[in-house]
Amino acid sequence: MAPSPVRVRFAPSPTGFFHIGGARTALFNWLYARHCGGTFVLRIEDTDRERDSEEALRVLLDGMRWLGLDWDEGPEIGGPHAPYAQSKRSDIYGEYLRKLQNGGHCYEKDGAIWFRVSGKPSQIDDEIRGKIQRLEEKDFVIFRSDGSPVFHFVNVVDDIAMEISHVIRGEDHLSNSSKHVELFRALGHNPPHFAHIPLILKTNGPGKMSKRDSGALIEDYCRRNYIPEAVRNYLCLLGWSPKGDREILPIDEIIAIFDLPEINKNNARFDEKKLAHINGEYLRNMPFGDFYCRAAPILRAAGLLTDSHGETYAKSVLRLCQEKLRELDELPNFCAYFFSESFPKNADALAKFKAADGAIVRVREFLNAIKNEGVGQWNASSIEQLVKSLAAATGRKTGDYIHAVRYAISGQSVGPGFYGMLEILGGNCTVSRLKSFTSNV
RNA sequence: GCCCUCAUCGUCUAACGGUUAGGACACCGGAUUCUCAUUCCGGCAAUCGGGGUUCGAUUCCCCGUGGGGGUGCCA
Secondary structure, eight states, X not given: OOOOSOEEEEOOOOOSOOBHHHHHHHHHHHHHHHHHTOEEEEOBOOOOOSSOHHHHHHHHHHHHHHTTOOXXXXXXXXXXXXXXXXXXXXXXXXXXXXXXXXXXXXXXXXXXXXXXXXXXXXXXXXXXXXXXXXXXXXXXXXXXXXXXXXXXXXXXXXXXHTTOOEEEEEGGGTTTHHHHHHHHHHTTOOOOEEEEEOOEEOSSSSSBOOTTSTTOBHHHHHHTTOOHHHHHHHHHTSSOOOOTTOOOXXXXXXXXXXXXXXXXXXXXXXXXXXXXXXXXXXHHHSOHHHHHHHHHHHHHHTTOOOGGGOHHHHHHHHHHHHTTOSOGGGHHHHHGGGTOSSOOOOHHHHHHHHHSTTHHHHHHHHHHHHHHHOSXXXXXXXXXXXXXXXXXXXXXXXXXXXHHHHHHHHSOSOOSOHHHHHHHHOHHHHHHHHHHHHHHO
């Protein structure tokens, strides 16, 4: 099969953060390249010299890889148009500057080099927005007085040199495209196809998402143990829709149906709650083996799970938890009492316990019932049997016992199914916790 | 100010010019004779305003209004 002529690029500048807006732009470029069987180029626009570039670049590359956005040409893998960092391409910029000078397209003023605009409106044919015309009225600087080239110039030069066919970027660049078209023409090239994608706006208040907004940084989701596929899936939904009342779908299907003209024109507000919901969907629907691999290290890091617990125990606990979670980071709080005697007691749960009529009496009754029965037969159904006959004997509801004992055992008012929870905790542990609870009240 | 752009529930979105305007998040209610942060069921909730074009407009055109972006020797 002949390679697709589609070549797209993501051209971030390493600022030390991987902003969610940039990530979505990268994602849409990547999706389009993969959809077309084209090439996805990663180009680093590091024209700000004095910055901790190594560190900042790391954040970017790690974030891209975490999201599963692999590039075909770029840093660490090279390619036919290397180097892929603008700080290393000054020879090329000098060469293209000479072309402009030879064509009489620029002049010097105040030590800087200025581009002379044509005075004619530029037109772009945007894949999302249709034809857009704009007159670039004023000449603009392409080389600063310190000799460094500015964004508009290097951006266009590299798109020419790297044979970029489609420029997919944020709508904040729409007004810039008249500058860029002028540069393409002056350099003797037709401009590429453009696709200006909508911006991601703050959840509340005016303006687009900024680094400071909650949820704005990809590396935070990584740190918070979000599922990268879930974050990526959510990002797909900002400005694009798979239609057919579907939202959560595997990336291969998204790649198959993704296309530029279907991208929305209007900006989208970021919604962290919906992201959390989608993360929960991914978490609960993933195979248990995958869930265990992600969850166990978190419990270890929290100092809860140790070698003494054993893998079988850890797995049975986590199997119980998987179906309840929205975020992996909730896990330590959610199940600490399975691993430690010094588990936290939830304040609301305590309030409920105190408010419940005779809760402590129920706990004592339950403890006595266990003592009478013994813990020889200790499994979910035997515990259920025990609770039911106890309730029948005292004329209470099973819930009266369950709620009270749940708090006594776990310090929580919510959690996994009661009978399964006690089975896994074990009869001896249950008894000893209830003893110490009743004697300390 | 000037230039560009956009406009469906609170939010993300769907709807060849003909639909009771659909789905999802959030929120509210109910069920799961044990909780809920799971699951299921139900509810609330939208075509920015005004003119056209048309038998018929969320959809096409114009004008307002509102939002967003640009207007740097930032990217």
